[in-house]
Amino acid sequence: xxxxxxxDVEFQRLEYExxxxxxxxxxxxxxxxxNRMESVRRVQxxxxxxxxxxxxxxxxxxxxxxxxxxxxxxxxxxxxxxxxASFFIDxxxxxxxxxxxxxxxxxxxxxxxxxxxxxxxxxxQRRMREMTVxxxxxxxxxxxxxxxxxxxxxxxxxxxxxxxxxxxxxxxP
Ligand SMILES: [Zn+2]
Ligand SMILES: [Zn+2]
Numbered sequence: 001x002x003x004x005x006x007x008d009v010e011f012q013r014l015e016y017e018x019x020x021x022x023x024x025x026x027x028x029x030x031x032x033x034x035n036r037m038e039s040v041r042r043v044q045x046x047x048x049x050x051x052x053x054x055x056x057x058x059x060x061x062x063x064x065x066x067x068x069x070x071x072x073x074x075x076x077x078x079x080x081x082x083x084x085a086s087f088f089i090d091x092x093x094x095x096x097x098x099x100x101x102x103x104x105x106x107x108x109x110x111x112x113x114x115x116x117x118x119x120x121x122x123x124x125q126r127r128m129r130e131m132t133v134x135x136x137x138x139x140x141x142x143x144x145x146x147x148x149x150x151x152x153x154x155x156x157x158x159x160x161x162x163x164x165x166x167x168x169x170x171x172x173p
Contacts, residue, residue, distance in 0.1 A: 002070035004029065005090065005099055006063055011070070016105065017043040022070075028058040028102035031070060034091065037098055040105065041112045044122055048113055051106045060102035062088045071095045085111035 001010050004024035011022035011031065017040055022031040032040065046054075067076045069092035076090040076099065085107050090099040100108070112118040128136060 002031070005031075005067035005070050005076065006101070016040065017045055017109075027060055029060070030100045030105050032098055032100070032105075034096040034098050037108075041108050042118075042121070043109065044113065044118075044125065046106075046109070048110065051110050051113075055103045055106040055110060058103040058106065062101055063090065067099060069095055069097060070099075071097060081108060081111075083111075084114060 001013070002022060003010055004027060006029060007024060007026045009024060009026045012025055014021060014023055016023075016030060016032070019032065019036050019040055021036075023029070024031075066078075067090045068074065069076050072092065072095050074092060074094060076092050078088045079091050081087055081089055081104075085104075087101070087104050087107065089104070091097065113122065
């Protein structure tokens with residue numbers, strides 16, 4: 001089993017949002033394959049408040065030192081994840097692996113929830129859950145008629161969630 005690039009303890013194998021990951025129980029970081037990063041980011045199974053709790057409770061500082069890839073032992077490269085997530089990940093190109101320090105994976109997911117795409121997806125899912133089968137069919141027909149990029153599906157989107165997310169990212173840089 002690979003070892004944590006920060007604390008050198010053995011990883012635990014577990015699932016995160018349904019995806020296999022390696023986790024360090026000491027520093028709470030995650031090692032995941034690069035091609036799963038986008039899927040994990042887009043999962044909306046965990047509630048926003050749960051993600052916020054996780055991001056805060058498990059928060060560790062970005063590692064400044066260059067890390068060695070747990071698999072090939074080569075030097076990992078720092079890569080900046082842009083606003084509002086705003087942190088560095090450590091990546092190995094050769095192994096296609098990405099290291100997230102504690103709390104960063106939850107932060108990455110939160111940053112998706114706040115994005116226009118994420119809000120649209122959440123609103124879409126919320127409406128779908130509340131609709132009867134007939135309403136759902138009607139809604140999908142209407143949606144198909146909309147011009148591409150039309151934001152009408154977002155009308156009525158609750159501002160509360162968005163505001164609480166914005167506050168969260170402001171309070172915890
Ligand atoms: Zn560790
Ligand atoms: Zn590697």
